[in-house]
Amino acid sequence: MSWQSALACWVLRRRMRPETAKPGIDVERARRLTSKRAWLPKVPSGWRLEERYGHDAAPLRGEWLLHGQPSHITVLYLHGGGYYFCSPATHRGLVFPLARRSGARTFSLDYRLAPEHPFPAALDDALAAYRKLLADGVPPGSIVIAGDSAGGGLALATLLALRDAGDSLPAGAVLFAPWTDLAATGASMTTNDGLDPMFYGRAFAPAGKLYSGDADVRNPYVSPLYGRFDGLPPLFIQVGDTEVLLDDSTRVAQKARAAGVSVELQIWPKMPHVFQIFAPFVPEANRALEQAAGFVRRVTAAQAVETS
Template sequence: MSWQSALACWVLRRWTRPETAKPRIDVARARAMASERVWSPKVPAGWHLVQRYGPHDAPLCGEWLTPEQPSGITILYLHGGGYYFCSPATHRGIVFPLARRSGARTFSLDYRLAPEHPFPAALYDALAAYRTLLADGVLPERLVIAGDSAGGGLALATLLALRDAGDPLPAGAVAFSPWTDLAATGASITTNEGRDPMFHGSAFAPAGKLYAGETDIRHPYVSPLYGRFEGLPPLLIQIGDTEVLLDDSTRVAEKARVAGVRVELNILPKMPHVFQMFAPFVPEANRALEQAARFVRRVTALQAAETS
């Protein structure tokens, strides 16, 4: 564990974790804190950032990060934030380095948030964005869906929905600390209580209900852990071993492997939730993002070769 990671965990334990101990979710406070603390990296040299937040930009409402020398690879990125806060702007710290390392033009989706827009709004927005990308000429074998936390769960739910609808599937998916069981039944919710520097385990069940609304919390498109994984493309999952959401990753990986899906599960010691967000400060984040970028390049190259 690097000193940079230790410092990040100390800050999270001091400033972020106490917020998750409160008995009620304060949506407005969470959104205000996310917007106030957002650190926005510079657009990488040789890349262009285009923001599309107008009323007529849907279903591709969000941000494009595009290289001057295109690689032919596209990433559809779904940000985290419990489905009720954060945005493409708050997640540039993870999107920019992932795009730069992979060489992929990346679209970060500004999907609708709960509680104003509970399930299935976020899923419908992700599906619409994916289908629009394909309609605009993006080849599915050159496309990867990625996301963190709630966005990682949304990425997996999007795969399930696409498969069930008979849509062409992307080359693969990347999930950073994905939230896959909104019913909060994983043992790590309890066993990692106190070890997780960012969250109390008790915070997740109320947040899950906020997003699910009237829908069964175990619906596979809400909690992809409860879905069938047959026929899905390769998955890369990264998670810290002290996270209360550890079992959200390990159980999905196990089910997917049993279903015949190629899964790379990387459990990193003493890393906080979505530690990739701390690049370039934390060396473990840099290494994890480089691994994710290699995965993106590899699966798109393999799928393109198989298709041709």
């Protein structure tokens, strides 16, 4: 464990975790604090950022990170934040280095948030964004869906919904500590409750209801852990071993492998939730993103060979 990672955990334990111990969910406070603390990295040299603003005829919002040279890889990124806060801007610290390392042009979706827009709004937006890529002529085998935390769960739910609808599936998915069980039944919710530097386990079930609204929290499109995994493309999962969300990753990996899905699960010791967002400060984040980028390049190259 690097001293940079230890420092990040120290800060999170003192500033972030106490917020998750408070009763109830203060949506506006979470959004305000996240917005104030958002570190906006510079656009990488040779790249450009293009924001897309939605309107009634085309409600999708988000931002493209594009390289000066054409790329044959496209990443559709879904940010975390419990489905009720954060944005593409708050996650540029993760998205930018992932795009730069993989060479992929990346669309970071600004999906609608709960409680104003509960399930299925976020899923509908993710499906619409993916289908828009296909309609624009992007080959499905050149696309990787990626996301962290709630966005990781949303990425997996998107795969389930695409498969069930008979859509062409992407080359794979990158899931950073995905939140896949909004019912919060994983054993790590208890066993890691005092070890996780960012969260108390009891914070997740109320947040799950905030997003699920009137839907069953165990609906596979809400909590993809409860879905069928057969027929899904390869999955790449990274999670910290002290996270209360650890079992949200390990149980998905187990079910997916049992269904014949290729899964690469990496459990990083003593890393906080979505530690990849601390790049370039934390060296473990840099290594993790390089490995995730390698997966993006591999699965899209394999699809290109298969198609040809």
